[in-house]
Amino acid sequence: MTPFVYDGLPMRVMFGAGTLAKVRAEVERLGARRALVLTTPYQKAEGERVAALLGELSAGVFAGATMHTPTHVTDAALAVLRESGAQCVVAIGGGSTTGLGKALALRTGVDQVVIPTTYAGSEMTPILGETSEGAKTTRRDAAILPETVIYDVDLTLGLPVAMSGVSGINAIAHAVEALYAENRNPIISMMAEEAIAALGRALPQIVAAPTDRAAREGALYGAWLGGVCLGAVGMALHHKLCHTLGGMFDLPHAETHTIVLPHAVAYNTAAAPEAMAAIRRALGTGDAARGLYDLAGKIGAKRALRDIGMPQDGIARAAEAAMKNPYFNPRPLEAAAIHGLIERAWRGDPPNV
Ligand code: NAD
DSSP states (O other), rough: OOOOOOOOOOOOEEEEGGGGGGGHHHHHHOSSSSSEEEEGGGGGHHHHHHHHHGGGEEEEOOOOOTTOOOHHHHHHHHHHHHTTTTTTEEEEESHHHHHHHHHHHHOOEEEEEEEOSSSSOOOGOOOOEETTTEEEEEOOOGGOOOOEEEEEEGTTTSSHHHHHHHHHHHHHHHHHHHHHHHTOOHHHHHHHHHHHHHHHHHHHHHHHHTOOOOHHHHHHHHHHHHHHHHHSSSSOOHHHHHHHHHHHHHHHHHHHHHHHHHHHHHTTTTTOOHHHHHHHHTOOSHHHHHHHHHHHHHHHOOOOOGTTEEEEEEEHHHHHHSSSSOOOOOOOOHHHHHHHHHHHHTTTOOOOO
């Protein structure tokens, strides 16, 4: 067996249906006397429901979380947090809300209880991406890792079908890259294969029957595992490309992941045979990249970057940016092949396998 290092991350995870009811007990368990609830304007009602469950422990609701964790929003939330005297934040929502909770924890050391309502997986990672004046910085720090995560499948039953599909493939992307990560290890690889299998089964079922509880459970379970993978090992070409494309053209996060993933996998196919075998097993397909492209088709997702707002003249610029700042990838970065990859993803062609 290849030698490896495995660092387990200390977190408490509660998974089930109706688990939101445990939020007050979980805040008390952390020793907090007051907790500030965080969410987006769109999910304000859910935030208020959490505040009601917290009763006198609630320090109110800050419903200003938004995409890309802009620092001016964090500053506004920080003022509310300081004023409230809360020792804990309870973040209910997707990766954007989780990001705000992480940004506050990094600055103040408050504890975090996260209640995810998408499949982004951010709740399982010590990683925070923040934007300030248009520039995004990403950092990894133990202080960013949430203390407690409450997965309640009931909260995901209403996640719109289109968002469920792309958010689920975003979670698959974490697992896929974990399989060929430089610091991959057997336990994370097991979780990664299981994540891809669970989401690969659940996502088409959700499209057919959005409130199918078993399918929703499968997807949330897969999302959890995908998040663990992202938090535990390094990512490679796919995440780097999505980061570059998202930043350059302000593309939507999960949709970009969904379109790029089959092409990044095709690029790495020959260089990562064990990872490809795991993806094939998980999806029950003859080819990993094609299986991911077909899954995106099955869930009705867009498969072309041009359809989500990337300009054609951006292909060359993105290819050039992706070649800068070298990072690990199983296959070395080759300028012409990277350009071809982005071009195919832009057109929405099947992956080049
Ligand atoms: P999001 O959090 O931006 O949510 C999009 C919208 O959907 C929001 O208005 C939200 O309120 C709403 N929403 C969330 N759950 C819903 C539900 N169940 N029903 C109806 N509406 C719902 O989207 P996301 O894809 O979860 O997160 C994306 C962000 O997370 C990106 O900024 C990305 O960079 C970040 N992220 C970070 C990490 C990390 O480890 N740091 C990992 C993954 C994603």
